[in-house]
Amino acid sequence: MENETADLIADALEFMYTPWPDNSDKYALRNQLVDLVSDYIYFAPSHEVADIHSKYAPVYMYEFAHRPKMASFYPEWMGVVHGENVAFDFGIPIWFPAYDAADKNVSSFIMAVYANFAKTGVPTPQPVSGVTWERYNSSHRAYLRVDVNPKMAASFAPRRMAFWNDYHPKLAQVKFDTKKDVASGASTGVTMAMFIHIALVTFLAMC
Numbered sequence: 377m378e379n380e381t382a383d384l385i386a387d388a389l390e391f392m393y394t395p396w397p398d399n400s401d402k403y404a405l406r407n408q409l410v411d412l413v414s415d416y417i418y419f420a421p422s423h424e425v426a427d428i429h430s431k432y433a434p435v436y437m438y439e440f441a442h443r444p445k446m447a448s449f450y451p452e453w454m455g456v457v458h459g460e461n462v463a464f465d466f467g468i469p470i471w472f473p474a475y476d477a478a479d480k481n482v483s484s485f486i487m488a489v490y491a492n493f494a495k496t497g498v499p500t501p502q503p504v505s506g507v508t509w510e511r512y513n514s515s516h517r518a519y520l521r522v523d524v525n526p527k528m529a530a531s532f533a534p535r536r537m538a539f540w541n542d543y544h545p546k547l548a549q550v551k552f553d554t555k556k557d558v559a560s561g562a563s564t565g566v567t568m569a570m571f572i573h574i575a576l577v578t579f580l581a582m583c
Contacts, residue, residue, distance in 0.1 A: 385547050392539050407453065411536065418458065419533065420540030427514040427541075435512040436499055437519040439532065444469070445476045461522070465490070478524045485526060 393412045395404035422437070429435050440461035450457065464483040469475035475483075489499040489509060499509045507526050510518040517531045 381548065381550050384550060385544065388539075388543070388547060392536070403453070410454075411533075414458075415533070415536050415540055420537055423517070423532070423537050424541045426512050426517075430511070430513050434497065436493070436509055437512045437517075438509075439519055439521050439529075440464070441521050441523045442479075442482045444479045444482075446474055446479075461486070482522065482524060486522060489520075 389412065393408040395401060395408045398404045426435050426437055441456060442460075442464070443456050444460065444464075447456070447460070463469060464479070464486050467483050467487055469479035469483040485505050488504050492501060492504070493499040500507065505526055507520070507528065509520045510516075510528055512518055517534075519529055519532055521527055521529045
């Protein structure tokens, strides 16, 4: 990637994820940085793949939004961390007393819709906990928000998803008509991983 293109993307990211108007609030900056990393690594790629698959086969998307009792050992601002759902997928909260009744109910719900999907190809042939899990498609982007009171939602963070899956690829293709002195044709551009690493180091230095 050319230096100028990398700079263009960095400027776009800064604008997109700056917590306007509180751009000097380090806690707001922290939350936006978490969104940036999460969008780049998890959310945007998941939506891109779901858009493609949903053209050819049924797709059911969900967001695990339940913060379990066991999560009290890490800060509240972290919300629900990646991989938190795994114990619930396998019914661990049902058997261990460290989890509370809400955790057990969430786990039972997840296993019920998974079992339905395995048997019938549809997670809710009949409503489960009053919810019918709608299919995902690229126009509606329905997803199930799994929590103590599960419910359907649509278009998760649409502006951020559009940035990564529509706008960012266009920025990455921008070419500048400049002559560069690069030995052996190697690129001096900053990769996205490098940019995020620099952003994380900068934030940690602020804390």
